[in-house]
Amino acid sequence: MAEYNPQTIEKKWQDTWTRTRAFEVTEDPSRPKFYCLEMFAYPSGHAHVGHVRNYMIGDVMARLKRMRGFNVLHPFGWDAFGLPAENAAIKHGTHPETWTLENIAHMKGQLQRLGISYAWEREFATCEPEYYRWNQWLFTRMFEKGLAYKRRSTVNWCESCQTVLANEQVVDGGCWRCGTPVTQRDLEQWFLRITEYADELLKGTDALGTWPEKVLTMQRNWIGRSEGARVKFPIAGADDQIEVFTTRIDTIYGATFMTLAPEHPLVERFAAESPDPAAFRAKAQKFRSQDRTGRMTGDVEKEGFDTGRRVINSFTNEEIPIWVANFVLGEYGTGAVMGVPAHDERDREFATKYGLPIRVVVNDADVLVESGEFSGLPAAEGMARITAAAESRGIGQGAVQYRLKDWGISRQRYWGTPIPILYCEKDGMVPVPDDQLPVTLPKMDVFSGRGDSPLASVAKFVNVKCPRCGGPAKRETDTMDTFVDSSWYFYRFCDPHNDRLPFDRAKVDYWGPVDFYSGGVEHAILHLIYSRFFAKIFRDLGLSGHDEPFARLLTQGMVLKGGAVMSKSRGNVVDPDDMIEKYGADALRLYVMFVAPPEKEVEWSDAGLDGSFRFLLRVWRLVWRLAETIGGEGIPAPGTLTLNDAERALRRKTHETIRRVTLDLDPRVHLNTAVSGLMELVNELYTFCQGIRCFRGEDNDDVGAMDRIETIAVAKEAVEALVLMLSPFAPHMMEELWEMLDHSGGVVAAGWPAFDPEAAKADEVVIPVQVNGKLRGRVTLPAAATEAEIEKAALAEPQVQAHTAGKTVVKVIVAKGKLVSVVVK
């Protein structure tokens, strides 16, 4: 028997695919398109099986869709800018580019050895000027529209990475990359106005029905929409007022004090006007320097001090004291809140500590009390009425507040996209003209990692002429957050070599949006919200017609080993290359797809992989033993023949399997149960062949033969369907077997097997019978039996008789095609 040698076969087919450009595509309006994408890779070095699981999932979908006649775009590329490259450069004295390109080369080899069906001609890396040029172009467009702007602000700073972090990149008070506790710095920073789209980003989540609910919830929480009101409180003895944001304006009669964030601008004025400004400032400063994480998470005890000043609560006409408190956040709302200790837990804690009055204004029945003219109203109505009253008095109005903040994109590091802005003494901030893009990264060999932008040390880069006045100007030396790169790469894949525009609109309109997107759930807010934001920017710039970039999202589970996530530092990684060497890529792919549903995390098991390898051997042997008999032309379609019982049974199994596997793959993406369905078909085929002793023996002697053409026809149909349906999982072996079965042209040309409902129909059905809810027997009946016949047969069944004897049959329920339920008393 021809031995199964995965290494030889896989090499052969991978070479064939490359040679025939099998996965390269162009727009073709005559066919339905399918854009299948896995989150592109950060080239960190070597991919482990946890990384490649995602690519395998996408590949099954891409290959399936190709077989089903779709024009499939399945590209891959590299998220190639970022800190690790720069850190490796500092550590090893290499250039970040060298490190990055070496890693890309290695990882690309790994993916090719896995047989992932990528359109490699579309590959790019974000560190190429041909790509990041368009980051700069897009930044310029956003700058022109006021969507990119610069301001001084307090930013999150990672001491270890020596750079700024966006709010989305602060996880549990630490850096998303290295976990170092985040500190605060005051810096001039570039921001992208994502808040402009807060409402649309929020509303858009409703249309993303096929996204995991979990991701949508996280995004909604992150955007954090609150409805309430802004109300002004006049400052006693001054002309101006303090504005607060509240979601509980109905409790305004219970506001007994006011609290300002230590960062609030009025704090400094009150300090200056106070009898002892230095002491005042010292107290405020103490809160400001308190660990921000602690302040944010409530771990720090609530503290405050009385400013000695008062505001007037216009509803009660009382003067209430203004405090400064550490629990009020400067960057949310107005940085000032009204203190309603009776109806807010934080305010109660604070008021109790400092002996401030507590006044109940909503009773247990949610009705307003002691609220002037509003007393007696239900709280909800009170809220509307008080808002209206504030509006008519000109001291407030209904307001919506978001938690989402603008996206700070300045990074004080080298290995990123230079921000294309010049500072001219005369003209101020001037964007680099489009025809001078890209602003390329200058070659450097020293990367300080000191917190000042490395580019600032390259005089030739910094000192330029102003394109407007020709006078001296200096370049911006910060680079962009790498999440800018990954926020639109999926559109660039539609037109990766365009040198006039980021992409051609017609191409993006043809391919977009991504139909199936898979990747790790860790991007639920970062990448996935930024990408949605960019999609809207492109739309509003007239560059695409899509509101949303990803129609369907699958968040794949991680692969654990020894109960822990695989990582180099833990030393528990499984390298796909090692597994390919031992078992072949096909067995590895099949195992990873079979072991659990794609969304679930899995524990790596060598034994499981062994099992998948054995299954493939079983398929190999099966096909090899039958190939001579069932291969080739001239065998009639089984639908035209008169079959015996065994043949009909096999045919039924074949078509049941086609139906089930097709549904499991698309739309359900239950890849694991699709594989088990195919395993069942293999088991059935073995039983069938053994039953009629038709296998060719190991030594090439015929043990028996398929002497009926009908037998050959159904076996052929079953085996061919099996090979085709397995091909998305184990593409190399299935191409080889398809060829062994005397077909040329490959599995995609052959197409996905068609389900024939006639063939799947059973002539007989086995119907279970319950008596008082307990299974007591089964009856076998012709599929066409009527309800009355089923009921009669069920009641006649001996076991059922035994349990109904001497009792009265109260009711018989026949669930058509499912079971019979007999109720006795």
Next chain:
RNA sequence: GCGAAAGUGGCGGAACUGGCAGACGCGCCGGACUUAGGAUCCGGUAGCCGAAAGGCUAUGGGGGUUCGACUCCCCCCUUUCGCACCA
């Protein structure tokens, strides 16, 4: 603390709209073929009682709805994840 998801054999996991719980695989046990086998093929494998036929108990625990519940409802427990002073 708030929110979400999930708890099924020794293990990974099935069960599509309330209808035969444990598909498929791993592991284990047995048989066949073998000089041998950690190869291959076949069979068995939730627990308890029983020689068997069969019966009883089982989907985290407790209630409920229903002829019928892993599936729906209520309470509780556990785990995982997310959010965490957002006024």
